[in-house]
Amino acid sequence: MAKPENEITWKDIKVGFVVDEPGSASVYRTGDWRSQRPVYERERCIRCGTCYVYCPDMAIKILKDGYIEHDLYYCKGCGICAEECPTGAIIIVDEEE
Amino acid sequence: MATRVGIEVSIAAAEAVKQANTDVIAAYPITPQTHIVEHLSELVNNGELDAEFVPVESEHSAMSVCSGSSAAGARTFTCTSSQGLALMSEIVYAVSSLRLPMLMILANRSLNSPLSIWNDHSDVMSIRDCGWIQVFVENGQEVYDHVFIGYRVAEDRNVLTPFIINLDGFVLTHVIEPIEMLDQEMVDRYLPPYQPLYRLHPNQPVSIGCFGPPVLFTETKRAQDEAFNSTMPHILKGWQEFGDLTGRYYHPVETYKTEEAKVIVVTQGSLGETASIAIDTLRGEGEPVGLVSIRLWRPFPFEEFREAVKGAELVVVMDRAISYGGPGGPLAGEIRAALYSQEVHPRVVNFIIGLGGRDVAPDDFVQMVQQAKARPGEWYEIYGVRE
Numbered sequence: 001m002a003k004p005e006n007e008i009t010w011k012d013i014k015v016g017f018v019v020d021e022p023g024s025a026s027v028y029r030t031g032d033w034r035s036q037r038p039v040y041e042r043e044r045c046i047r048c049g050t051c052y053v054y055c056p057d058m059a060i061k062i063l064k065d066g067y068i069e070h071d072l073y074y075c076k077g078c079g080i081c082a083e084e085c086p087t088g089a090i091i092i093v094d095e096e097e
Numbered sequence: 098m099a100t101r102v103g104i105e106v107s108i109a110a111a112e113a114v115k116q117a118n119t120d121v122i123a124a125y126p127i128t129p130q131t132h133i134v135e136h137l138s139e140l141v142n143n144g145e146l147d148a149e150f151v152p153v154e155s156e157h158s159a160m161s162v163c164s165g166s167s168a169a170g171a172r173t174f175t176c177t178s179s180q181g182l183a184l185m186s187e188i189v190y191a192v193s194s195l196r197l198p199m200l201m202i203l204a205n206r207s208l209n210s211p212l213s214i215w216n217d218h219s220d221v222m223s224i225r226d227c228g229w230i231q232v233f234v235e236n237g238q239e240v241y242d243h244v245f246i247g248y249r250v251a252e253d254r255n256v257l258t259p260f261i262i263n264l265d266g267f268v269l270t271h272v273i274e275p276i277e278m279l280d281q282e283m284v285d286r287y288l289p290p291y292q293p294l295y296r297l298h299p300n301q302p303v304s305i306g307c308f309g310p311p312v313l314f315t316e317t318k319r320a321q322d323e324a325f326n327s328t329m330p331h332i333l334k335g336w337q338e339f340g341d342l343t344g345r346y347y348h349p350v351e352t353y354k355t356e357e358a359k360v361i362v363v364t365q366g367s368l369g370e371t372a373s374i375a376i377d378t379l380r381g382e383g384e385p386v387g388l389v390s391i392r393l394w395r396p397f398p399f400e401e402f403r404e405a406v407k408g409a410e411l412v413v414v415m416d417r418a419i420s421y422g423g424p425g426g427p428l429a430g431e432i433r434a435a436l437y438s439q440e441v442h443p444r445v446v447n448f449i450i451g452l453g454g455r456d457v458a459p460d461d462f463v464q465m466v467q468q469a470k471a472r473p474g475e476w477y478e479i480y481g482v483r484e
Contacts, residue, residue: 005310005312005313006312008313008316009316010315010316010317010319010320010323011320012316013313013316013317013319013320014295015196015257015294015295015324016194016195016196016197016257016295016305017194017195017307017309017317017320018295018303018304018305019303019304019307020295020301020303020304022302024304028310
């Protein structure tokens with residue numbers, strides 16, 4: 001979609017709300033559902049990629065050096081990465097903290 | 098050219114679906130719709146109609162098949178009644194929002210309970226706000242004609258909205274009437290092949306039926322509301338061109354002897370023909386009474402209705418469904434809304450009649466008009482109940 005969602009007017013809506021371009025789900029921000037966020041401690045990370053495999057939202061990027069980065073545009077703060085991390089390199093904290 | 102034949106109304110309706118070159122039929126049998134669907138299955142089985150007939154396991158599935166069929170670009174037909182409509186209603190709302198054109202004949206029958214297979218309008222009133230174009234017909238010729246009109250309007254690029262023809266169960270579906278059948282050449286001239294705007298096709302993939310988050314949902318509904326409210330001129334055009342072809346012109350509001358009428362009776366569906374006999378009787382006695390039959394139920398023809406009842410002092414509305422705890426019947430509620438903006442408006446009295454197959458005779462209409470005149474105020478009453 002060319003426009004951000006909150007700028008789309010009713011006149012922009014295609015007949016029947018058809019979506020006629022692929023990949024439109026990628027612009028859908030799920031990060032604002034979050035009430036908790038992951039905190040990553042690089043020193044403890046063994047670059048196993050477990051968090052990447054378990055993340056249900058493709059919100060973890062594996063960097064060139066094998067360490068990871070959370071994509072907070074998509075991350076819903078579910079905490080699965082923290083639960084699955086074998087070394088405790090990811091913890092989940094309340095957004096207010 | 099056209100041929101006039103004596104034929105059961107259901108069979109004539111099915112023949113029209115064939116002549117309209119329908120591609121897909123998905124339906125589940127339910128009284129009193131059965132003869133329409135049975136005849137169509139015969140036509141497909143005998144090779145007289147080159148269509149997919151999908152014998153689904155429920156009406157919910159019927160409408161689901163229809164949604165996929167229409168989304169694939171096929172001319173799509175279904176037919177149901179009463180409980181069948183109730184079961185399919187979830188998908189009925191979906192297909193109009195998805196702007197998938199298709200045609201449904203609704204052989205009107207009351208809703209449970211008590212169990213009744215007979216005719217009233219409680220089924221269609223349960224989906225009043227479903228976003229389909231909805232018409233009522235008074236006789237077999239009108240349902241035959243509206244199969245072509247319905248497809249033509251629904252598939253119009255400016256409309257792309259599904260279409261319901263309300264046909265009173267038994268009193269219309271199961272009677273034999275003289276019906277003028279169109280030659281195929283006339284049908285083909287009136288009804289071009291369906292050219293979908295979007296369709297499910299691997300060459301140009303689209304997503305149909307995506308979810309609408311709060312930031313977009315209201316915009317989609319505004320777009321649908323605007324589109325639906327813009328259908329009227331295209332419905333009128335469909336009727337006009339059908340009239341030019343056949344000599345049979347239809348209108349959103351049909352009037353009978355409304356000139357100078359001080360009292361107007363309002364009906365929907367087959368009762369209009371019965372009421373017209375009562376109008377003749379009353380006119381014969383010098384009573385200035387006329388009849389308005391609401392053909393187009395959605396979009397509601399507010400302007401045309403106001404024009405039709407101009408000058409009337411009393412409007413007697415006949416509903417064939419109850420709105421429990423509401424303002425009377427659903428039709429009366431609409432008519433009061435139509436008249437509210439008028440500086441001077443007639444008194445509206447509402448009778449609920451013809452429930453669950455109860456006959457309404459011409460004399461009943463005479464009685465109701467006399468009662469409405471005699472008793473002041475705006476009120477509603479279920480007519481003809483044994484006390």
